[in-house]
Amino acid sequence: MNSRDLAVAYGTDACRLVLNLLQAMDIGSEVGSKTKVLLKPNLVMAREASSGITTHAEVAEGVIRYLLDAGVQKITIAESSWTGGDTRRAYRVCGYTDLADKYGKFGVDLLDLKVDSVHSLEVQGVRFKVFRSVLATDYFVNLPVLKGHGGTKLTCALKNLKGCIPDSEKRRYHAEGLHKPIAQLNTLIHQDLVIVDGLCGDPSSETGGNPLAMDRVIMGKDPVLVDSYVAELMGYRPEMIEHIAMAAQLGIGSTDTSHARIREFGEPRFRKIPQPDTSRLQRLRGYIADRQACSACYGSTLYALQRLEESRRLNTLRDKICVGQGYRGVRLEGSGIGACTRGLSNYVDGCPPTARNIIEFLESSVSGRFDA
Ligand code: SF4
Structure with missing residues (x-):
C-alpha cells in the first residue's frame, strides 16, 4: 500500500472488516517482530462507541489480531481524553480495558498518555509539546472516528492527533x-x-448525540488524503476544511482524491454521508456565547442544555451562557462555565467543571436561585 491508495470496506462486523482490509493491503509486510506499534483511538470522553463519539474497540481488536499474526510482539494502545477527562475511565467504558486483559499476555497494553512525559519541539518558530511515547514508537496506527465538529466542520485523522498532547x-x-x-x-x-x-x-x-450507521471502515497511509476523502463524503471540498488545506501546504500529504487509487470491498447502502439535521444542535448552540472554548467545556455545556430542553426548562434561560478562554479577565454581568469565566457575576468553577456541576449550575440558573 502506498500513499495514493485508499481502501474502503463496507459492513457492520468491525473486527472482520479491519482484518480483511489489512490482509488485502498486505500491511504485514511493513512490520516485523521487533516493531513497536502504537494504536491511537479516539476516546475523547467516556462514552460507548454506539454514541457516535468514540472508536469501537472491535476496530482496535482487528488491528491487534492481524499484527499478532504478523509476528508483532509489542502493541500499545495510547490516548489522552479531552481536557480534564479521565482516560482510564474512557478505556473501561469503551471496552479497551477488556481488550488489554484479553491480549495482555501477547504484549498488548494500555497507556494513559496523561501520565506520560512530554517532549518539546519547534515548528515554524512555535514550541509544541508532544507525549514522548508517541514520538518513540516505530509504527503509528491512527484510529479516528468519522465525525462532524462544531468548530472545524469535521474531525478525522489529522485532528485525532490532539490526543497525543498534554491538556x-x-x-x-x-x-x-x-x-x-x-x-x-x-x-x-x-x-x-x-x-x-x-x-x-x-x-x-x-460530542455525539446523533450517531449515524455508515457501516464502513476506511484505510489509507496519507492522513491528508484520508481526511480529504472523508470531507468529500460529507459534502465538503477538502480546501473548505482549513486544517486539511494547511496540512497539505506543509507537505504532509495530498488533497487530490481524483488521483487516489480507491479500492472498495462490498457494497455501501449509501456512498455520500447524508446531511444531518442539525436544527436542534444549532438551536442549542444559540444559547452559548463561545469565545475560544475547549471541547470539554463546550461539549459539557451543550449536553447540559440538552438536559434542560428535555425537561422543558430551556426557554426559561434568560441570557446566553458564556464559555471559553476569551472570557479570562473579563468582568461581566452574566453566567459562565469554567474557571475562565471567573470575572462573570455567576459562574461554575473548574477547568473544566464536571458535566454534573454544569447541569446543576444551569438548573439553578433557570430556577432563578442566583437572584436569591
Ligand atoms: S475553563 Fe477555560 S481553559 Fe479550562 S477547559 Fe474550560 S474553556 Fe478550557
Whole structure:
C-alpha cells in the first residue's frame, strides 16, 4: 500500500472488516517482530462507541489480531481524553480495558498518555509539546472516528492527533482556533497507517448525540488524503476544511482524491454521508456565547442544555451562557462555565467543571436561585 491508495470496506462486523482490509493491503509486510506499534483511538470522553463519539474497540481488536499474526510482539494502545477527562475511565467504558486483559499476555497494553512525559519541539518558530511515547514508537496506527465538529466542520485523522498532547496544549490549540496548530502538529507525528471507524460516527457533532450507521471502515497511509476523502463524503471540498488545506501546504500529504487509487470491498447502502439535521444542535448552540472554548467545556455545556430542553426548562434561560478562554479577565454581568469565566457575576468553577456541576449550575440558573 502506498500513499495514493485508499481502501474502503463496507459492513457492520468491525473486527472482520479491519482484518480483511489489512490482509488485502498486505500491511504485514511493513512490520516485523521487533516493531513497536502504537494504536491511537479516539476516546475523547467516556462514552460507548454506539454514541457516535468514540472508536469501537472491535476496530482496535482487528488491528491487534492481524499484527499478532504478523509476528508483532509489542502493541500499545495510547490516548489522552479531552481536557480534564479521565482516560482510564474512557478505556473501561469503551471496552479497551477488556481488550488489554484479553491480549495482555501477547504484549498488548494500555497507556494513559496523561501520565506520560512530554517532549518539546519547534515548528515554524512555535514550541509544541508532544507525549514522548508517541514520538518513540516505530509504527503509528491512527484510529479516528468519522465525525462532524462544531468548530472545524469535521474531525478525522489529522485532528485525532490532539490526543497525543498534554491538556495545557489542548487549551492553547483552542485559543488559537485549532486549525493551524493541528496542521503543524502533524509535521511532528508521522502516521504510518490510518484506519477510520466509519461504523456509526456522528456527522453533526464531535460530542455525539446523533450517531449515524455508515457501516464502513476506511484505510489509507496519507492522513491528508484520508481526511480529504472523508470531507468529500460529507459534502465538503477538502480546501473548505482549513486544517486539511494547511496540512497539505506543509507537505504532509495530498488533497487530490481524483488521483487516489480507491479500492472498495462490498457494497455501501449509501456512498455520500447524508446531511444531518442539525436544527436542534444549532438551536442549542444559540444559547452559548463561545469565545475560544475547549471541547470539554463546550461539549459539557451543550449536553447540559440538552438536559434542560428535555425537561422543558430551556426557554426559561434568560441570557446566553458564556464559555471559553476569551472570557479570562473579563468582568461581566452574566453566567459562565469554567474557571475562565471567573470575572462573570455567576459562574461554575473548574477547568473544566464536571458535566454534573454544569447541569446543576444551569438548573439553578433557570430556577432563578442566583437572584436569591
Ligand atoms: S475553563 Fe477555560 S481553559 Fe479550562 S477547559 Fe474550560 S474553556 Fe478550557
